[in-house]
Amino acid sequence: MTAISREEVAHLARLARLAVTDEELDMFAGQLDVILQSVARVGEVAAEDIPPTSHSVPLTNVFRPDEPRPGLTRAAALAGAPDSAEDRFRVPRILDEEE
Template structure:
């Protein structure tokens, strides 16, 4: 398999709007070549008899049933709030947005 050339790395750098030195071109060419080699080895391992999976172990949904339960009223929830407005907690503005 031919290696990644400096010109290909320079082209990728231009596409990513990166200014790369000659030393960086050589360094990244070697790294990209190693990455492509690793991906090629993974492709060799996968066979048609191995089904595609998203997780190595079977998963089941472990969430509890969503049931309605008694809770605080809006008045009870807001009773200890330092500030409230229109039955909601009022907090200081932090992003400088217009209200």
């Protein structure tokens, strides 16, 4: 007995907006049945005493502690700018204003 029927495959195809032939419905039903059986087999193997894992080896963060440090002053930041005005970076206009 298959876990998924031709009608269910046809319904899934309609939801995915896929055009499938009658032959493809039979083929996909068989393929999806194999996939569902494989997933069920994995579920049988999973033991209650084994914690779920996302990686095969433990991961640790390598970030340094977040400590505030002094930043640039406005004058120091603008010192390397090609052009500035009113204590701000001045850049060329790229969009024209339409009136």
